[in-house]
Amino acid sequence: MKLSSRDVGDVMVLEPKGKIMGGPDATVLHDKLHEFIDQDKKKVVIDLAKVDWMNSTGLGILISGLTTLRNNGGELKLANVTDKIQSLLTITKLITVFEAHDSVDDAVASFSK
Amino acid sequence: MTQPDKGPVRPRHNVKIVRKNNRMEIPSSLDYLPKVDQFVESKLKKLRIKKDQLVDIAISVSEIVTNAVMHGNKNDLGKKVKINVEASPSQVEVIVEDEGTGFDPSSVECRLDPESLLKEAGRGILIVDSLMDKVEILCGPGKGTKVKIVKLLR
Ligand SMILES: Nc1ncnc2c1ncn2[C@@H]1O[C@H](COP(=O)(O)OP(=O)(O)O)[C@@H](O)[C@H]1O
Ligand SMILES: [Mg+2]
Numbered sequence: 001m002k003l004s005s006r007d008v009g010d011v012m013v014l015e016p017k018g019k020i021m022g023g024p025d026a027t028v029l030h031d032k033l034h035e036f037i038d039q040d041k042k043k044v045v046i047d048l049a050k051v052d053w054m055n056s057t058g059l060g061i062l063i064s065g066l067t068t069l070r071n072n073g074g075e076l077k078l079a080n081v082t083d084k085i086q087s088l089l090t091i092t093k094l095i096t097v098f099e100a101h102d103s104v105d106d107a108v109a110s111f112s113k
Numbered sequence: 114m115t116q117p118d119k120g121p122v123r124p125r126h127n128v129k130i131v132r133k134n135n136r137m138e139i140p141s142s143l144d145y146l147p148k149v150d151q152f153v154e155s156k157l158k159k160l161r162i163k164k165d166q167l168v169d170i171a172i173s174v175s176e177i178v179t180n181a182v183m184h185g186n187k188n189d190l191g192k193k194v195k196i197n198v199e200a201s202p203s204q205v206e207v208i209v210e211d212e213g214t215g216f217d218p219s220s221v222e223c224r225l226d227p228e229s230l231l232k233e234a235g236r237g238i239l240i241v242d243s244l245m246d247k248v249e250i251l252c253g254p255g256k257g258t259k260v261k262i263v264k265l266l267r
Contacts, residue, residue: 019147019171021146021150021175021179023143023144023146025147052168053172055240056179056235057179063231063233066231084168088172091240092223093225096227096230
């Protein structure tokens with residue numbers, strides 16, 4: 001997995017690319033999310049468009065990011081959830097926990113509603 | 114394999130990754146997950162397998178290898194995880210073995226009630242069960258765990 005990030009106003013957009021399977025690259029995603037919280041950046045969108053797949057370790061990282069952000073008055077939203085990830089979220093019922101948007105723009109805009 | 118005439122015989126744990134035909138052996142670290150993924154993909158690419166099926170297998174293998182490394186071998190680099198891929202036009206079978214102490218699969222349940230949903234772990238086997246056609250978990254006292262997963266290629 002490769003990870004890049006950009007900011008759109010006060011919203012941080014994270015763009016992981018590849019496979020999120022645990023091991024070193026999962027740590028990078030986890031650390032980045034927690035770095036945002038340390039910097040008081042509490043509005044985060046994860047753009048999943050370029051993620052081939054993830055496993056339960058990846059889901060665990062998303063949950064950890066979501067919980068930490070919410071506990072600090074922030075929110076983590078998902079954008080461009082692919083079919084495979086959508087089905088993982090359905091199997092695990094996490095679909096009820098995450099707010100997902102069809103595009104990064106929609107996700108970013110939803111923060112100012 | 115022939116051993117060199119001179120010099121010490123390399124102890125097994127110095128051998129990082131062993132690959133032979135359909136078998137692969139890794140030290141117990143999640144750092145090797147990408148290598149395992151490449152290995153499995155290389156064994157399957159000759160088959161006419163749908164992208165979607167390949168992804169189901171790749172996710173499932175990553176789950177059971179993660180369990181073997183973390184829960185079975187407890188990240189002990191001296192212990193190995195063995196991965197065996199048997200692929201035919203009708204099905205793909207992957208067997209993962211660890212050197213742990215086994216567990217009781219019937220005692221494992223993934224809870225999906227609202228209070229449990231935000232737990233960070235506990236979804237691996239649930240995911241494998243739903244992505245694969247057959248999942249067999251074999252544990253024997255003092256024998257470690259052997260997990261066999263099968264995907265039918267319809
Ligand atoms: N190879 C293994 N050796 C020992 N225990 C295992 C093994 N695989 C799974 N387990 C047990 O089954 C539980 C559930 O596994 P899983 O569904 O993958 O969730 P997680 O790995 O996130 O805990 C693990 O927490 C562990 O107790
Ligand atoms: Mg697991």
